[in-house]
Amino acid sequence: DAGVIQSPRHEVTEMGQEVTLRCKPISGHDYLFWYRQTMMRGLELLIYFNNNVPIDDSGMPEDRFSAKMPNASFSTLKIQPSEPRDSAVYFCASSSFSLVKLGYTFGSGTRLTVV
Amino acid sequence: GESVGLHLPTLSVQEGDNSIINCAYSNSASDYFIWYKQESGKGPQFIIDIRSNMDKRQGQRVTVLLNKTVKHLSLQIAATQPGDSAVYFCAEIENNAGNMLTFGGGTRLMVKP
Numbered sequence: 001d002a003g004v005i006q007s008p009r010h011e012v013t014e015m016g017q018e019v020t021l022r023c024k025p026i027s028g029h030d031y032l033f034w035y036r037q038t039m040m041r042g043l044e045l046l047i048y049f050n051n052n053v054p055i056d057d058s059g060m061p062e063d064r065f066s067a068k069m070p071n072a073s074f075s076t077l078k079i080q081p082s083e084p085r086d087s088a089v090y091f092c093a094s095s096s097f098s099l100v101k102l103g104y105t106f107g108s109g110t111r112l113t114v115v
Numbered sequence: 116g117e118s119v120g121l122h123l124p125t126l127s128v129q130e131g132d133n134s135i136i137n138c139a140y141s142n143s144a145s146d147y148f149i150w151y152k153q154e155s156g157k158g159p160q161f162i163i164d165i166r167s168n169m170d171k172r173q174g175q176r177v178t179v180l181l182n183k184t185v186k187h188l189s190l191q192i193a194a195t196q197p198g199d200s201a202v203y204f205c206a207e208i209e210n211n212a213g214n215m216l217t218f219g220g221g222t223r224l225m226v227k228p
Contacts, residue, residue: 004158033215043159043204043218056215091158103149103206104216106158 004107006092012113018080021110024073025094033104034067034077035091043091049075082114123202125223134192136222138205143186145207149216150179150190154201162190162203192224200226 005024013019025032033048047057052069060067064083069075079086089111093104128134140148146167151159165172165179165188172179178191188205202223206216 042220045215045217048215093158103151103161103164106160108156109158 004092004094004105006090006107006110008110009108010111010113012115013082015083015114016081017114018078019082019086019112019114021077021090021092021112023075023077023092023107025075025092026105027073029094029096029105030072031095031104032069032075033093033095034075035093035106036088037091037109038088046077079112082112084114087112087114123221123223125225127225127227128195129227130195130197132195134190134195134199134224134226136190136192136203136224138188138190138219138222140186140188140205140207140219142207142209142217143183144209145217147208148179148181148188149206149208150177150188151204151206151218152199152201153204153221159204195224195226197226197228200224 004026007022011019030051034046036044036046044059046059047067048055049069052072064081065079067077077090089109091106091109093106095104126134126136149164150162152162153159163174163177163179165181167183170181176193180189190203192199202221204221205219208216
């Protein structure tokens with residue numbers, strides 16, 4: 001099992017540009033989570049999906065952020081337009097209902113720098 | 116490595132000594148707790164978990180203790196090794212709040228050779 005796969009690993013973009021982060025969850029997992037990690041705020045849950053349906057997006061900071069999960073094997077987190085304060089590491093994690101109590105499996109993250 | 120905080124509390128221990136990392140939680144309704152380890156450049160990795168009806172659980176070189184009276188969780192690492200150097204997070208789940216993990220702020224463990 002390749003685990004949760006995120007791309008790109010690093011992204012540097014200019015303020016105002018659109019950024020798209022990608023995630024492939026573990027096959028068979030029906031929960032997918034997007035987290036953001038910063039020095040000041042630690043790990044924050046942005047949004048999570050169950051069976052490809054967004055369940056809770058209350059953590060999405062602004063309308064500039066959007067997330068989709070068109071199928072069970074792919075999700076995107078988009079920021080448009082990006083701002084310097086969006087610079088952070090973005091993690092995707094997945095889990096299955098029966099295993100959710102055993103914790104999530106995290107990807108290696110995408111380090112986003114907005115200049 | 117990835118950004119996990121210059122502002123994190125840091126525990127520095129000698130290789131071979133035991134480490135104790137503490138976590139206070141605020142939600143008395145939480146019924147499941149997990150410890151995660153995050154190494155530089157990687158995502159958090161599951162270490163050990165405990166349910167609220169337990170007060171102790173042991174794994175390989177790690178033990179988690181839960182004190183619900185004071186809402187305190189600790190992770191004990193026996194014979195700490197250089198490979199244990201990382202940031203450690205506690206996380207909690209409340210049964211009636213969906214399946215979302217709420218993470219604590221993290222502690223950086225540094226192991227001196």
